[in-house]
Amino acid sequence: MSNAVPLPAAPKRLGSSAVRKFVKNRAAVLGAILVGFFVLIAIFAPVIATEDPFKTSFTAVRKAPSAAHWLGTDELGRDLFARITYGARTSLLAGGVSVLIALLFGVPFGIIAGYFGGWIDSVISRVIDAMLAIPFLILAIALAAFLGASLTNAMIAIGLSAAPIFARLTRGQVMSVRSEEYVEGARVIGLRHPRIILRYIVPNAVAPIIVQATLTIAAAIIAEASLSFLGLGQQPPNPSWGSMLNSSKNFISQAPWMSIWPGTAIFLVVLGFNLLGDGLRDAIDPREH
Secondary structure, three states: OOOOOOOOOOOOOOOHHHHHHHHHOHHHHHHHHHHHHHHHHHHOHHHHOOOOOOOOOOOOOOOOOOOOOOOOEOOOOOEHHHHHHHHHHHHHHHHHHHHHHHHHHHHHHHHHHHHHOHHHHHHHHHHHHHHHOOOHHHHHHHHHHHHOOOHHHHHHHHHHHHHHHHHHHHHHHHHHHOOOHHHHHHHHOOOOHHHHHHHHHOOOOHHHHHHHHHHHHHHHHHHHHHHHHOOOOOOOOOOOHHHHHHHHHHHOOOOOHHHHHHHHHHHHHHHHHHHHHHHHHHHHOHHHO
């Protein structure tokens, strides 16, 4: 007979029931459709766009929407449809990369603070509290101004500004999971801390992090548009919805389409991620299963 001690069993993970609940949520499905729509636009921008987004034409300055230019042109005669299509790449890239940076910095510190506790938790928590005391967008603007105006620096600034949110969320989830019987059992049989964290802590704390990441992408897209509007994000002539709003603010009465279309694009993609995040939260909330 073998004397090996069996590993404690972790709780059953959510699966098909969560998928069914998500599909039944019409708002969540609408959010997924909106997000998928803009992702496809970003991927196939060279195919969808009928004009060069950088091509200027002084004979077509601020032209209203027409058969030649579906969404009109801007102050330099550039096709707005093409620029909004390519601008989707900028917004989605900024949202995704910023959240990835936030996860890479926030989650490990949250795990360390929540799992080990003590003075380590106190130090990390005080740093998190200090960063959360500064409004998210204000901190992102300050970091972007310090790093310099570029899309890369804007994504870094947004990611670092959002990291404390994930650190605090992860800390709370880990503190909740670490007191469960299966984690205590893993400690009793002598499993090392890294294995306990990877096998038992992370899988059972990841669901709220996924939901928060989805919602934070929406906030990151707004932050990138704000930074680009202020000249701290994507630099001209590269298309960005935020910089397009900045250039259109002086022509709202003469050419309202210059601000309507990028504003609508921001609204729809942010709405999509918010609906998707809310749907995921309802679907994978363990209290509902």
